[in-house]
Amino acid sequence: MKPARLIILAVAVVAAGMAGLLAMRLSGNQTVIVQDAVVEKEPTVDVLVSAANLPVGARLDENSMRWMAWPEGSVVDGFITSSTRPDAIAELSGVVVRLPVFEGEPLRREKIADSSSRILSALLPSGKRAVSTDISVATCAGGFILPNDRVDVIMVRKGDEDNFLTETVLSNVRVLAIDQQIAEAPDGSKSVIGTTATLELTPDQTKVIAVAQQMADRLSLALRSVADAQEEDTSAADHLLSGGDGQPIIQVIKSGEVVKSTSSTANSMQ
Template sequence: MKPARIIILAIAVLAAGLAGLLAMRLTGNDQVIVQQAESVIKKEPTVDVLVSAENLPVGSRLNEKSMRWMAWPEGDLVDGFITSSTRPQALDELKGVVVRLPMFEGEPVRMEKIADSSDRIMSALLPAGKRAVATEISVATGAGGFILPNDRVDVIMVRRGDGSNYLTETVLTNVRVLAIDQQIQQKEDGSKSVVGTTATLELTPDQTKVITVAQQMADRLSLALRSVADAQEADTSAADYLLSGDTGSPSIQIIKSGEVVKSTDEKAPSR
């Protein structure tokens, strides 16, 4: 055999050996990396948390079909969650409890959103310190029938002034509607509005006095529907001047022949 061929054969054998050695090292590194990754990734322990099994509107009652246990990461637990370790019989204990605020499927059940299981649903829906007061409405005075329970409204009083003038005053601002007639929740399909003759409002004690006086003074009380974006605004303002018998207020407007001719916060327009 010629020397050149021997050299070429030796080089080929050496190259094959180096390639095999390199492959073995790479495979060994992969195994080490996988083993290290498996040792680092550990499953976080979970705790069973009581959650809503379906969308629950205001006024509905909890039952075995509307609640279930869900595995929840232990590190993400929040004060107020009901767990199987702290309250193992919660599914039975909370049967019949009234939902005070809407809950969505998969949302943890919190005590702030539910009330006792008595038959007094309306008193259960009222937050501490609030009162439920009913006022008559119609399609004309209730935003065309589009006001639903849990909406926010302004209460506007219309009363006759001197001659053919009418005075309009906003006596309550951004108050919550608890019910329309006897309905305390929106229809399940959400396709129809609630047309009723009585609206029950959630008011403070001072607001309760104001609307009682306004009902005696007014020729008509109207509800003005507000945007859902106003839900976070304060709802404790009221026309307190009505309680003292004062007839002046920065929110009074004088209407004559369907036109605003004077407002107490601006000068009357020139005619």
């Protein structure tokens, strides 16, 4: 090989080696800067929440309430905050729960009632009435009907030929209490043997059951599935209160049977 080519080859090898060495030094001294992502923390407020699962009729106390940090943007009307009611835990001790509350759920004003010894009236929604009817083990699903269950009210009465007739006079009504019990027993019992059931009714439904109690040989309660709780009541026996033309009627009842029915309009014309 010619000397000139050897010189060129040697120069190329030396240049390549120096270039590689320089590259290694540059990469070894390079500093990598890692920048942490900045996460903005949403401001929070203290909201009063339930510290346990609370059934209808339970009374609040210091052990059943606590403050919890809540995103400020998620606070809605009805929440009780420490900024508006700093002494809420002390103020609400003894208050009755009107609707079921689960652990960690904010205590809304709509779900609690005024602290009062008149618990049942506090549990009644606006426009509703509480009416009691006699029951027994045989007429209330063997004692398995509990407060807050929903039932149909069935009237059993004698017919004209000494036969028995049945009719559903009220449908899908809420049971407020069995005797004086307005919630499940503390021991978790799943049955209650009582003599009276208190039902949550509309004003018109109270009239229906008042007439049915006079006409019936027996009123029975049929327990409904919880899946039917949202169904609308379509079977109220309004005909017990009004005639075919929609006018109120006057009923004469003897020994539990209607012996005479006259329209108030017709009666006023006589």
